[in-house]
Amino acid sequence: MEISITMPTTTIVYIGRCNERDYVFALDRGVAEKLVRQHFAFGNPSCDDYAVSNKWALSDTAPGWKIITQEVDTLKIEVELKVGDEDETSHVAWTCPVCTKAFSDDWTSGDRLPILLSCGCNDKSKFLLGVRNM
């Protein structure tokens, strides 16, 4: 797949954060909340080794999960959808334009394009916006 880099565009992203650590991100607040509830870190730490918390923060400074709104620069990239059969997982294939690493992320039936993607090659807030056709 040919990689073309566009000018960054400003995008609002919703980040699911717990105790100063970012776990999930999405282009929509409702989707970010859903991703938090589905995440293995969302649960009761006293009965689950991987869980960090199952509580939503009641204020910005309180412990627990919160959805942070952030305005970030994103690069638009072209992605390829590989839709599997019924019992097969669908994937979204994409290549980071910065480090040229290839990724294949799970694509669930609720996912839509554009999709927010992230590569850890630069800094943790490097976001990419996946579209089907540039």
Ligand SMILES: [Zn+2]
């Ligand atoms: Zn990268």
